Amino acid sequence: MNSVTVVESLGGVNGYFLHFLAAALLVALFCVIYVRITPYPEFKLIAQGKVAPAVSFAGALLGFAISLASAIAHSVSLLDMLVWAAVALLVQLLVFLVLRLIFADLSRAIAGDMLAPAILLGALSLAAGIVNAACMTY
Incomplete structure (x- = not known):
């Protein structure tokens, strides 16, 4: 049986x-x-009680966080983690920019609190984050 002391467990703190x-x-x-x-000003719109900007922003944030978690778990150093975190950030920005090109009124619709485009953006951001995270398991 391997007995690890508390001090040894805290060695990686x-x-x-x-x-x-x-x-x-x-x-x-x-x-x-x-x-x-x-x-559009997400935080201002969210503070006004608009749901669509909150949904789209939450999806992007979760997509980034999932990728960041994978970068942390699979990196070999802090620098390696930072590089892969930058990749995760770029992927999330690209999702927004590509969807904005495909759907010309995307930004206006989200700012106008239309939920359908916000859900689409949030879901695609989350999906991109999950796939991105899986790709970081090299």
Whole structure:
């Protein structure tokens, strides 16, 4: 039987905090970049009680977070994790930009609180995040 002491178990706590802090900063960075590329003010609209911007933003955020979690779990170093986190961020931005090209009124519809386009964007962002995360298991 392998007896591991509490001190030995806590040996990785520095790496944990370093990755957790980096992940928190990356999530904040993602939020800042994402709301800047969208032509409507998500947080203002959400504060007004509009559901569509919350749904689309939540899907993008969850898609990024799932990919980020995979990057953390499968990276070999902090730098490796940061590189793959950047890939995850780019994938989420590309999902929005491609859908915006396909659906010309996407941004206006979401800003106008139309739920169907927001659900589509949120679901595709989440799907892209899940697939992206799976691809990071190299």
